[in-house]
Amino acid sequence: MLVLSRKINESIIVGENIEILIVEIKGDQVKLGINAPKSVSVYRGEIYQAIQDENKEAAKSMLTDDVGKLLQKKKIPKSR
């Protein structure tokens, strides 16, 4: 991994058109400003990680008759 040291109001450029600016540093928290074209998605890393982890769990799902009974008991409408 590339590691760069930056100060407040300094930035890094990724590719040709993504700029990441250090806006504020307070204790263990850093505020970043991101300038990027609309076509580039920016998300917090932990959200990606959480969805990846959940998808892996979901791929192991087992659908048994119990599930149908559970839902019937709870009166979920069966079809719209």
Place this chain on the structure above:
Amino acid sequence: MKKTTIETRHFGSTEIYEEEIINFPNGILAFEQYNNFVILSEGENSLFQWLQSLEDPGLAFLIVDPFYIKPDYVPDVLANEIENLFGSTRLDHLTLRCIITIPPNNPDKMTVNMQGPLIISTEKKLGGQFISNNDSHHVRTPVLELVEAGEIA
């Protein structure tokens, strides 16, 4: 319409129409290498469908129309991401699904992923997993608790 036989996780060999194949150009998070899926009904009266991978018969996700579980659920997805995948921001041809997790042997702990909804265009035969930017949409929303909370229409 041309039929083809595929192997599935839940139903063994199954015939589908080739027109039913949906391309996920970016796959599904953590499964980016799987790009072709088909949606199979679990049963005529079932709430659930299977999103079955064509590349790996062992890979299938249980999915649900979130309307049945949380009727007021509207994912907060960036318009430009919709446009990137579908080529327009038109919403009328799009179908919303959420992935269900049912822990083996623990069905009453089933959860629905409201933070990573699937959006599918059956018209364009394209789909993808998106991220909802609403902090109240979680990856593990307990299904039966929602039901007990009276969220069901």
